[in-house]
Amino acid sequence: MPRPASTSDRILVAYEDLLIEVGERGATLDAVASRAGVSKGGLLYHFGSKDALSAGLVERLRGLTEADLFLMKAAPAGPVDYLIRTSIDAASQLDRSLIATSRLAQAADARASEALATIRTSWLTLITDAVGDPAVARAIVLVSDGLYFNSAMLGMGTPDPADVSPEGIESLLTVLARFSTPSAG
Amino acid sequence: MPRPASTSDRILVAYEDLLIEVGERGATLDAVASRAGVSKGGLLYHFGSKDALSAGLVERLRGLTEADLFLMKAAPAGPVDYLIRTSIDAASQLDRSLIATSRLAQAADARASEALATIRTSWLTLITDAVGDPAVARAIVLVSDGLYFNSAMLGMGTPDPADVSPEGIESLLTVLARFSTPSAG
C-alpha cells in the first residue's frame, strides 16, 4: 500500500523538484510551499528553517542510497552494469534526490557535498572489489559521474549532451566491459 | 605584456571566483563589486544588469574555449591526452570559466547550458575523429565530464572525491589508452 505521502514527504519532494527545475535560488520557501500545497507557515511547522529543509533533503538521500547499495551489490549483471544503467535513470527517486543534492552542493552546502562524497566513495569501493584493478574502477566511476553530470544539466535548455539512449548505454557498457575483463579484449 | 586587466575583466573574474566559491546565490552584485574593487554603481556601468553580467561570463567562456580547441587539435600527445589532462587543471583560466558557467547552468541559465553543450559537442567530435570508434569517444568524453564534475564539487567542503593526483591521471590515461588503441590490449 503506497501510503499517501505525509506532508513532510510532499514538502521534500517539492523541494527536490524545484531544485532540479529552477536551481537553488529559485527553490524559495514560498515556491516550495506552493508546490507542496501548503502555506509558508505550514511548511515551517515541519521544517523550522530553510537549513533544516536542506538537512532533511540530504537525510532523505542517505536513506535512498543505503537501499540502493544493497541492490547494486546483489545486481545479477554485476555492480558495473547496475551503476552505469542507473546513472541515467533521471526518473528514479534516487537520481532525482542525487541531482537535487548536487544543486545544493554547488550552492556551497557542506552537508550536501559531504553526502555526495560519501556515496561516491561507496561506489568506488564496490566497483573496485568487482573489477579488481583500482585504475579501471576509477575510470568506470568517472563515466558514471559524467553521466550524472550530463543528467544534471538536462532539462535546463540543453539540447542533447550525451547520447543516453538505450543503444548508447549498451555500446557504452560494451566499451567498459572491454577493459573490465581484459580476457575479452 | 600582460596589460593591466580592464575593469570589465576584473569584474568578470570576480564573478567567476564567487560563483565557484559560494555558488550562484552568493555571487550577488554587492559581492562581485566588492571583490572587483568597485562600487555597485560602478559595476552596473559596465554591465547594465545581472543578466548582462552572466551573458558576459558566457561570452568570455566562448573565447577561451575557441582558443583551447586549437591547442587540443594540435596537442603533441593527441586530443585524448590533452582533454583528460586539462580536465582537472582547476587553476587554468578555462577551467575556472567552465566551472563558473556550470554553476550558472545549474541555476537554470539557458545561455550557460547551451554554451556548455556546444563545447561538449566540439570535444566529442574531435575525440571521435581521433579514436575512430564513436562509443569509445563517448566513454572518454564522459570520463572528462566526470573529472569536471568532481572538480566542480571540490573547494566546497568535499574531502577527496576522485584521485586526481598526477599518478592517478597517468593510470587513468593508461586505462583509456587500453581501449583507444585495441592493438595495445
Add this chain to the structure above:
DNA sequence: GTCTATACTTCGATAGAC
C-alpha cells in the same frame, strides 16, 4: 567612469489566530 543614495521587490522567519 565611478560613487552615494534610494526605490522597489523578494526572501526567510516570527507571531498569533483558528
Add this chain to the structure above:
DNA sequence: GTCTATCGAAGTATAGAC
C-alpha cells in the same frame, strides 16, 4: 497542523552628483 499578517534583511536596479 495549518493559516494569515507582518517584520527586518538583502537583492536588483535607478537617479543623479562628482
